[in-house]
Amino acid sequence: MTTRVQSDSLPPPSQGERRSLLPPPPPKFWERQLGKLTTLVEGIGAVTNMLIGAVRAGFRRPFEGKAILQQVEALGVASMGIVTVTSVFIGMVMAVQFAFGLRKFGGMEYTGRVVALSFMRELAPSLTAVIVGGRIGSGMAAEVGSMSVTEQIDAIRALGADPLKKLVWPRLIASTMVMPVLAAFALVLGFGGAMLITDIEFNIPAMFFFNSALSVVTMADFASGMMKTPVFGAIIALVGCHFGMTTRGGTAGVGNSTTRTVVVVSIAILIADFFLTKLAIICWPTS
Secondary structure, three states: OOOOOOHEEEEEEEEOHHHOOOOOOOOOOHHHHHHHHEEEEHHHHHHHHHHHHHHHHOOEEEEEEHHHHHHHHOOOOOOOHHHHHHHHHHHHHHHHHHHHHOOOOOOOHHHHHHHHHHHHOOOOOOOOHHHHHHHHHHHHHHHHHHHOOOOOHHHHHOOOHHHHHHHHHHHHHHHHHHHOOOOOOOOHHHHHHHHHHHEEEEOHHHHHHHHHHHHOOOOHHHHHHHHHHHHHHHHHHHHHHHHHHHHOOOHHHHHHHHHHHHHHHHHHHHHHHHHHHHHHHHHHHOO
């Protein structure tokens, strides 16, 4: 027969035991910021290692040509719709804003020049990368993340294949290839939308708008914008694949990875855009 021990008969806890039951103090502000900085540095290192490993694996046979073409179709062709809508309406908005502002100073004839330069050097590559990057980056993170939580990536390793070659390399090459094409497509459509709306709303003839724009833009302006797009494509693919391959926690983890991918891709593109713009100014100082 068991005997119950009365709680009153137990000795009171000592002072040290009482202190041990208290929750630990919250981290200080500098400790939290140091932790965020450490996480950022670790993420940059992981993405860099992924890039190096994917490039090394990509030059080994087989070259995954079929997988690259499939990714080009999934990333590039499927993005034409969103690029068409966004670029046309962004071109219209920019033309209306510039024409309305320049009309106050009697310089509406300069609208075509300003729109052409801004679209060619900045708006077409950067806005296209941010908009398309959110779509294809989140898609990569969701697809690769689903494979990660269902242990398909572990199965690829168990079969002796390299996940970087099978998953990362085709997406990296395809994203790098399609971004210049999408940016050039957005440039043409955006300029066409601007030319159309200025002809309708402000009575600026389309041919005058077109000729005034061609009188100021140069190949250096075009190159300074297009040179950014392969870097943007590589950033989108690497960030999406990184968050996808590090996904944990089932379907909830896939959702978190997708959300983080969209945020990180947008911020990384804007940061890279600044440094690439400075590099373009150095390469073409008279442009």
